[in-house]
Amino acid sequence: MRTNDKVTGVVTAAFGAAVIYASLDLKNLPRQDYGAGTFPTVIGGLLVLFGAILLLRGLGNREEWLAWQHPVPLMHFILTLAAICASVVAYVYLTPVVGFPVVSFVLLSLLLYTFHHRRWLPSMGMALTATAIIWGVFGQLLHVPLELGLLEKVIYS
């Protein structure tokens, strides 16, 4: 998804201005003209400068404001991006409640079904194997606290 340099330039300059604004409250070191806000202000200033140059450059060309240049249809891309974002959101909110194994198994089954198999049984089989491997490597070998959630009650009851 390509945007015109004018848009990118304005966004960059606005970001730089926001960085400078957020640095205004930072205090200098005692008896010094420098402090925690010095570097952010310099960086923000450079972002404004570079954004302005990009904007000026953009004024000279006739690019579209927003253009989709991929062979894949835009709707297909949006749905895939939504699937990735939804997977992350689901993982963050559901894992503390139902646990890693269930969330990972369900998410992988859905993703494998959607992006490859179009059949539930092979997708679920592969999801189960992958979940077990990730659980083994991260949860058991590297001691990452991947919560068991619902399975904790099943296993330890």
Place this chain on the structure above:
Amino acid sequence: MSDLLQAASMVFTWEVCLIILAASLFGLFMGAIPGLTATMATALLVPVTFFMDPLPAIAAIVSATAMAIVAGDIPGALLRIPGTPASAVYTEEAFAMGKQGKIGLALGLNVTCSMIGGVIGVLILAFCAPMIAEFAIQFTSDEYFWLALLGLSCAILVSGADPLKGGISMLAGLVIAMVGMDSVSGQMRFTFGNYDLLAGISILPVLIGLFAISELIRRMPETRNRAPLSPPIIKNPFEGVGSALWKYKGGVLRGGALGTVIGALPGAGADIASWISYAVSRKLSKTPEKFGTGHPEGLVSASAANNASLSGAYIPALVFGIPGDTVTAIIIGVLMTKGITPGPDVFVTQGPLVNAIFMVFILANLLLLPLGFMAIRGARHILSIPTGILFPLILMFCIVGAFAANNAMFDIWIMLGIGVMGFFMAENDFPVGPMILAVILGPIVESNFMRSILKSNGDLTAFVDRPIAMVLAIAAVAVWSMIIVNGVRAGRKVPATAK
């Protein structure tokens, strides 16, 4: 001598050897799949290395990247699809050799020259790094400030066609690096009352977001349109390699040396090394008209160069703590989390560790030969794995990997946010390399600047008081002038597709 023995006893343990082997196999797999790069392999490996000691962690990353670069040659020769950007320059050449029935020779030369190039790079690294370190030990915060700034600036210049966009990418990386507690004054910056941001933004979710999630966003929509790959069978790998190597021995050695030097330049990685080496080889060849028609001369030189550059990148990384490419930026991040700050002092305080790292390099490069042979034989199987299966698995691995560094769900949000941003950056020709270098170098630039300014009581001329600092400052100012001038010029050359 006792340092060397101590280093050998650190390297030749079951744990390190097993990790080198496993990481090489992982790199082989990642490099052989088109679209999965060596940097992505490193980003995915980092969550695991967080739980290792410094040496095994470095061994894992070094082995995986070296193997990924070599494995990236395989789909290029078989299917005309480069596995990694570093293989792109000679893909046409290797594929043309395949059409002439010399596919075994092409891949055999790729693997052997990569191994030779890698070893040349390590030897130069082991020879030069301690000497430069001895010189660099006199550096103060002034020199380090200019050096880090110069490193960042060079990264912008070599990162792409548009230095202005490279500069914006770097500045955005510096903003990311400034989030959290200021190391000098202890004030909170850009945390907006969020407790998860107090310790700053962790490097790991940024890495995974920029190099894995953004790639997934780009490639996952294509999975259903892509037909399964069907590479040809390779019958005689390594047939005729010995005689071809002897014939082009000069090119291999030149590629190795050139790759090491290019790799040592901040921001210039394996892909630039192989492009330049191929171009030089063509320029010096007696038969330049044969290049591109299945002629091995350019291929041997570029294959040696891309692996040698991996070693070269460690020269500034180990000596100054300034990363030469994205992979060494990751390594510096890993070392810092383990309490080791790369720099000239490391050569004095951690002598055996430095020697052990050199040994690991040699071992990883020597392993390229047997594992490369194995990869060529098994290429059909690796390449026939559908991406529709791989991508969902990589996504889950990314999520768990981002969580693993700090056991924080917040890092998963950072990973997703940076991943989406990385996708839009790549779509608009903003290189991501300068951003990751800035995230690593940002604190070094700022802390050395603040140290110098406090030391001189606010006198800015103290930054150029010392001769080396003065030279570095002139170089940094010259590079920044070039960035701005080239950035304005790049705007006048609007790409044809944009009109």
